[in-house]
Amino acid sequence: MAKTKSKKNVAIKFDTDWKYDPAPESKDHIRLQESYDLFINGEFSKPSSGKYFETINPANEKKLAMVADANEKDVDRAVTSARTAYDKTWSKMPAKERGKYIYRIARIMQERARELAVIESMDGGKAIRESRDVDVPLAAAHFFYYAGWADKVKYAVPGASAKPLGVAGQIIPWNFPLLMAAWKIAPALAAGNTVVLKPAETTPLTALKLAEIIRDADLPPGVVNIITGAGATGAALVNHPGIDKIAFTGSTDVGKIIQKAIAGTNKKYTLELGGKAANIIFEDAAIDQAVEGIINGIFFNQGHVCCAGSRLFIQESVAKKVIRKLKDRMETLIVGDPLDKNTDIGAINSKMQLDKIKQYLKIGVNEGGEMFQTSCSVPSKGFWCKPTLFTNVSQSSRIVQEEIFGPVLAIQTFRTVEEVIEKANNIPYGLSGGVWTDKGSKIFKVTSALRAGVVWANTYNKFDPTSPFGGYKESGVGREGGLHGLMPYLEVEHN
Amino acid sequence: MDQAEKSKTETINGAHVNGQSGKSGRLDVLKTYKIYIDGKFPRTESGRYYILNDKSGNTLANICQSSRKDFREAVVAARKAQPGWTGKSAYNRSQILYRIAEMLEGRRAQFVDELTKQGSTTAQAENEVSLSVDRLVYYAGWCDKYQQVFSAVNPVESSHFNFSVAEPTGVVSALSPENYGLIGLVSVIAPAVAGGNTIIVLASSEKPLCAVTFGEVINSSDVPGGVVNLLTGYRSELISHFANHMDVNAIVYCDDVQEEISKVKELSAMNVKRAVVYKDDNWMKESSHNGYRIMDLQEIKTTWHPIGQ
Incomplete structure (x- = not known):
C-alpha cells in the first residue's frame, strides 16, 4: 500500500491497466420456444383471447418470444384449477409427500441452473454473473428450504395449530423474476396451498421455464398455475372471488391499490413494496x-x-x-x-x-x-x-x-x-x-x-431462504423467507 | 376501599344510578366521566356529550363524545410515548402490566358496579372483572417471553450471523368490542402494550363507563402518560379517522360488521396500515387471549453481520 501512495494524486486509477476481453456466456444450450401459452392445470393452453405479447431482450431490444396474454376468463380457469387441486389433491396429500414434490422442483432447477441463468439475463437485462451466482441458486435453495417445512408445520405455530389458506394469487415483479417466483411458490406449497402466479410482463420467461420444471416434476395438475399478462391480468387475479390470499411484490402505489381492492373481502395478503434504504x-x-x-x-x-x-x-x-x-x-x-x-x-x-x-x-x-x-x-x-x-x-x-x-x-x-x-x-x-x-x-x-x-x-444486499425479508411502514406487510415467511400462508387456530 | 364500601352500601340500598341520592340521606358525589389522553383526564375538546341511560331510562352519566381532534391529540401523545415505552425492559413492562392487574383487582367493586349499571347481572359482572384481571396477568407474563418464542436465529448459508426479532409496530388505534364494557378493552390494550406499542382505544359507546374508570386504573399503575389513551364517543363518527390517520401504524378492529371492516381495511391502505380484525363474538373465551395477538402488532426485523473478518 505504502509504495503506491503519492501525496499529489491519491486517487487510484483502476481503469488504466485493466482490459477485459469479451467473455460472453454461451446461449446455444438454452431452449426457448417462439411462443408460450398459459400454464393451467398442469399443461400449457392457449389464452382465450388468442392474444400474445412480445417479450424482448432489454440489452438489444430484440424479441425473445411471444407470450400469452391472460384475460379474466383465463384467470378464472387458473383459479378454478387451483381450487380443484387444493380440494381434491394437495390438501389431502400427506405433508411429507408434498414436501417431496417441492424437493423435486429444487433439484430440477439446480440441474437446469445454467439455462435458467442465461434466460434470466436475456429477458431481464441483469448481469449473468448475478443470475448465475445469486438469482438461480437462491431460487433453488428457496424450494429446498421450504420443502422441509411441509411436514413440520406444527413446529411453526407453538401453542396452536395451523391449516393452509387455500388458493394463493401471487403477483411478482421484474427485478428478480425467478427468485421472486420461488419466494412466492415455495412457502405457499409447503404450507399446503395451491397457487396462481403471474410474472411481470417484461420478464415472463423464467417463470414459464419454471412451469416446465413443475410439469416435469409431476406435480399434480393445478397445484401451480402460471399465467402471463400485464396489469389487467393482475387485477383480475386480485379481484377473483376464488382467491384466499394475495401475495404481491411491487411498487407501494400498486400495493395500496391492492390493499384497497380487497378491503371488502376476507382475502389475506402479504405485500412486499418499495423502499428507500x-x-x-x-x-x-x-x-x-x-x-x-x-x-x-x-x-x-x-x-x-x-x-x-x-x-x-x-x-x-x-x-x-x-x-x-x-x-x-x-x-x-x-x-x-x-x-x-x-x-x-x-x-x-x-x-x-x-x-x-x-x-x-x-x-x-x-x-x-x-x-x-x-x-x-x-x-x-x-x-x-x-x-x-x-x-x-x-x-x-x-x-x-x-x-x-x-x-x-x-x-x-x-x-x-x-x-x-x-x-x-x-x-x-x-x-x-x-x-x-x-x-x-x-x-x-x-x-x-x-x-x-x-x-x-458491515454488509449489504445479502439474502437467504432462511432469513425473513419484508418491510415496516409503507414498505409492506408480512415477511417472506424463513420461519416467519411460512406464517402468511397459514391460518393459525386456537382451541 | 371507599369505592368498594360505597358500592356495597349502594347495592344493599338498591339505589344505584347516578343522579339519585342514596337512602342514607346523604347526597352522593357524582363522577364526571372524562376521557384519558397523555396521562391526563380532559373532557372532549369539542364540549359535546351523549347521555348514557340504564335499562330503565335513568341517566347514568354524560359521556364525552370525542372528536377527531381528540383522537389526533391522542395520536400525538401515543407517538411521543412510544420510544420510551418500547425502550423499557421487557421485565419492567411485565411488572407494569401486572401492576394494572393489581389495581384492577383492588377496584373490583367499582367495575362490577359499573358493569351492572350497564346491564350485566352481578354474576356476569364479577366474572368479567375476574377474567379481565387474569387476562392482564396473562399478558404481563408474556412481556418477556414472546420474543423468545417468536424470534429466530437463522442458519444462513454465507458466513453471517443472522437473527430476526420482534419489534412493536408502533402506534395502534383500536375499536374495542361494542358488547363488552371491560374485557373488550383489556383484550385489545394488553397485547398491544405488552408488545411495546402505544394505543388509542375507542370504548364501547353503549358501555363506556368502565373505559373511563379503567383509565384511572392505568393512571395509577406506573404506565407512562400517552401509552394508553382512552376515548369515548361514537364509532360511526370516529372509525374513519382511526383508520386513515397517517401516523398510526396499525388498527385493531373488534366485532363483525362487514361494512365497518371494509371501511377500516380500505382506509388503512392509505399508509399500508396493518389492519387487524378480531371477529370474536365471545371475548370471555380462553381463545381470545394468546401470544399470537401480541405478534399481530409486531414487525419482524432481521439483522445480518459478517462472521470472522
Missing part, C-alpha cells in the same frame, strides 16, 4: 470495505432492488474521502452486455423504467443536486443508465424521498448518531438499511433504532 457509514468504519458495500448496495442488479441502499449517509469527517473513493470505484464498473461474465451492471429492464430513471435524474439536477456519472460508454441499442450519484441533496429532495429503482445514489452527510437515525427514519418507507462501523455497541444502537425490516451491518 439508508446506508449509513460512520467515520470509524472500515472505509474500503464500506465502499464495496455501498457499491453493491446501490448498483447490484442495476439498482432495481426494493432494498437497494439508495440513500447514503456519510459521517461528515470522512465524507470527502468516501465520496472520492466511491467515484473511483464507480469508474471501474463495467456496464454492458448482460451475458458477458465480466459485466457488473447490465441493462435497465425496460424502456419505461429507463424513462422513469431519466426523469428522476432531471428532477435531481433541477432541485439543485450535483450529479456525477461515470465516464463509461454504453451500447447504442438497448436501455442503459450509467452509475450515478448525487451530492448536495437535502432530506426533502424528491430523489431522497422517492424510490427511483435504478443505479442512482443520493448522498447526505451527518454529524451525530441521533441525527442520522432521525434522518434515516424520516421517510414513509421501512424496508431495509445498512450500518458501517467497527464499533459493536454503535451497530446495535443503530440497527435497533432503524425502522426497517432488514438491516445489514
